[in-house]
Amino acid sequence: MSWQDKLRQVQPYIAGEQPRIQNLIKLNTNENPYHPGIKVKEAIQRFDASKLSLYPRPDADELRQALADYHHVSEQQIFIGNGSDEVLALLFLTCFNGEAPVLFPDISYSFYPVYCDLYQIPYQKIPLNEQFEIVKEDYYQENSGIIFPNPNAPTGLCVSLHMIEDILKHNQESIVVIDEAYVDFGGESAVSLIEQYPNLLITQTFSKFRSLAGIRLGVAIGSQEVIARLYDVKNSFNSYPIDSLAQVIGLASMQDSDYIQDNAQKIIATREYTKKQLKKLGFEMPDSKANFLFIKHPHYDAQTLFEKLRERGILVRYFHQPRIEQYLRVTIGTQQQMEIFIEEMKKILEEEI
Numbered sequence: 001m002s003w004q005d006k007l008r009q010v011q012p013y014i015a016g017e018q019p020r021i022q023n024l025i026k027l028n029t030n031e032n033p034y035h036p037g038i039k040v041k042e043a044i045q046r047f048d049a050s051k052l053s054l055y056p057r058p059d060a061d062e063l064r065q066a067l068a069d070y071h072h073v074s075e076q077q078i079f080i081g082n083g084s085d086e087v088l089a090l091l092f093l094t095c096f097n098g099e100a101p102v103l104f105p106d107i108s109y110s111f112y113p114v115y116c117d118l119y120q121i122p123y124q125k126i127p128l129n130e131q132f133e134i135v136k137e138d139y140y141q142e143n144s145g146i147i148f149p150n151p152n153a154p155t156g157l158c159v160s161l162h163m164i165e166d167i168l169k170h171n172q173e174s175i176v177v178i179d180e181a182y183v184d185f186g187g188e189s190a191v192s193l194i195e196q197y198p199n200l201l202i203t204q205t206f207s208k209f210r211s212l213a214g215i216r217l218g219v220a221i222g223s224q225e226v227i228a229r230l231y232d233v234k235n236s237f238n239s240y241p242i243d244s245l246a247q248v249i250g251l252a253s254m255q256d257s258d259y260i261q262d263n264a265q266k267i268i269a270t271r272e273y274t275k276k277q278l279k280k281l282g283f284e285m286p287d288s289k290a291n292f293l294f295i296k297h298p299h300y301d302a303q304t305l306f307e308k309l310r311e312r313g314i315l316v317r318y319f320h321q322p323r324i325e326q327y328l329r330v331t332i333g334t335q336q337q338m339e340i341f342i343e344e345m346k347k348i349l350e351e352e353i
């Protein structure tokens, strides 16, 4: 066997582009258009660089306590990782160890099958219905775990807590993960169900609601038992995933939640405005409760629209994927950015492409 044969070959997740183009209206990776806040800025200015010669606190305990207080759970029910992508990577390794497949929707966060392939975990994609909704009964079958985002990505559609509870009741022998990356833009968090369902695990992120995609902080909230196992796996992989500066910034953000909530309200208002304007232009879309819209025009090809927008300095996300190749995912930016987006889209449609 050659050394080349000994290399692991995987199909990696392909993240949305991060181009260095000036004045680009960047609506392609669901980032928050608003500043992370004055408290974050001051915390960075106060940060003592001499601290960087020491390793950070391995479990980011002050931030962990702040998150516990925010979610009304104990510190032992909080896990913090280097972005929720890392939290997801560790939880797939920790929680999904049976022989039956892990279940997730066919249209969902495209990192899930990548983790399964990486760890050689069997999985089954469960088709969403025609309206892109999750059908709970499809998850009443043997499995090694269940995961889906709520709101789902890239559709933005939410399921009710009632439905999550039904799925939990039918899956008491599996870990059920709800990925709440976008929950603060209009969804309902399932954290309140954790006490009753110790097999429920919730992930959240600082990247969207808290405008901190650049700092890489992700969270899992669950029963003490599951969280302790996650820490065991994390400590078998990397003792210090959260650097000292990220811990300070995360804590400052937790102390500025009112400001951050106001930004979320602005994004929600802009989302509803954008929905209305796009509908006037003939676009169709699910009723997103996230910071993005998933849009389709009955008469215009999505990839062509994507390219025309790019030529005009507006970047959205296009997926070459069955069932959704005629859709674009558009992140909600500031009100001003979305007004420009609508104006440019109008011009493109008028060009009769």
Ligand SMILES: Cc1ncc(COP(=O)(O)O)c(C=O)c1O
Pocket: 029, 030, 082, 083, 084, 085, 086, 109, 149, 153, 179, 181, 204, 205, 206, 207, 213, 217, 218
């Ligand atoms: C559904 C979903 N989950 C998790 C993530 C990962 O977020 P992060 O690693 O920035 O915390 C994303 C990122 O876009 C996402 O869309």
